[in-house]
Amino acid sequence: MNYNGLNPCVPIVNNLWIRTQTFASKFKPIEFNFIENFNMNDRHNDLLRIRPEIKKHQTFDTMSDEERFQNATLRPVLKLQNPLLIAAFVNYANKHKGVFYELSLEKRMQYIETAICKDQKFRNAVKGMLIGQFTVAEYAFYIQNSSKLNKRMMNLVIVRLQDQLQLLVADRLSKAV
Numbered sequence: 001m002n003y004n005g006l007n008p009c010v011p012i013v014n015n016l017w018i019r020t021q022t023f024a025s026k027f028k029p030i031e032f033n034f035i036e037n038f039n040m041n042d043r044h045n046d047l048l049r050i051r052p053e054i055k056k057h058q059t060f061d062t063m064s065d066e067e068r069f070q071n072a073t074l075r076p077v078l079k080l081q082n083p084l085l086i087a088a089f090v091n092y093a094n095k096h097k098g099v100f101y102e103l104s105l106e107k108r109m110q111y112i113e114t115a116i117c118k119d120q121k122f123r124n125a126v127k128g129m130l131i132g133q134f135t136v137a138e139y140a141f142y143i144q145n146s147s148k149l150n151k152r153m154m155n156l157v158i159v160r161l162q163d164q165l166q167l168l169v170a171d172r173l174s175k176a177v
Contacts, residue, residue: 043135043136044135044136044137047133047134047135048135050080051076051077051079051080051133052076052079052080053076054071054075054076054079058071059071059072065141065145066145066148066149066152069138069141069142069145069149070149070152070156073134073138074130074149074152074153074156075156077130077133077134078130078156078157078160080133081129081130081133082160082164084129085126085129085157085160085161086161086164086167086168088122088125088126088129089112089115089161089168090168092115092119092122093111093115093168099111100168101169105165108165108168108169109162109165112158112161112162112165113158113162116154116157116158116161117154117158123154126154126157127150127153127154130153130157
């Protein structure tokens with residue numbers, strides 16, 4: 001039996017199969033073996049199907065694997081999870097006595113960066129919101145390059161929240177009225 005007609009699967013018992021999936025890397029293909037239950041939903045395709053398409057997504061031969069991953073996976077996942085990221089930050093700001101809302105624009109920008117970079121608990125929660133949307137193959141690539149990808153991921157989150165500063169403040173104002 002073939003999984004999606006591409007990757008050979010080997011039956012273990014009943015509906016459990018071992019599937020080999022190859023993740024294309026610039027330098028060499030990386031193979032991973034997965035145990036799958038074919039009675040379950042097709043998580044891989046479901047995750048890819050719900051991701052928004054990034055129109056300006058381009059790839060070049062000179063791009064690093066991390067940059068390709070950023071453009072092909074991180075940006076669509078960030079766009080998909082944007083409402084959740086905003087809600088999480090608003091909750092974070094409210095739990096910290098709402099100090100964020102009293103700050104000047106420049107200090108708010110710094111507050112966002114500090115919250116993401118310095119608060120490990122919040123940072124890990126944000127990472128979980130994003131990593132939970134990875135396919136198994138994307139996660140396998142992520143764990144091999146987690147240090148570089150975490151930096152890219154957090155920088156993208158910081159910029160995204162800073163760019164939407166008005167939404168963060170508007171959410172607070174709408175609840176006050």
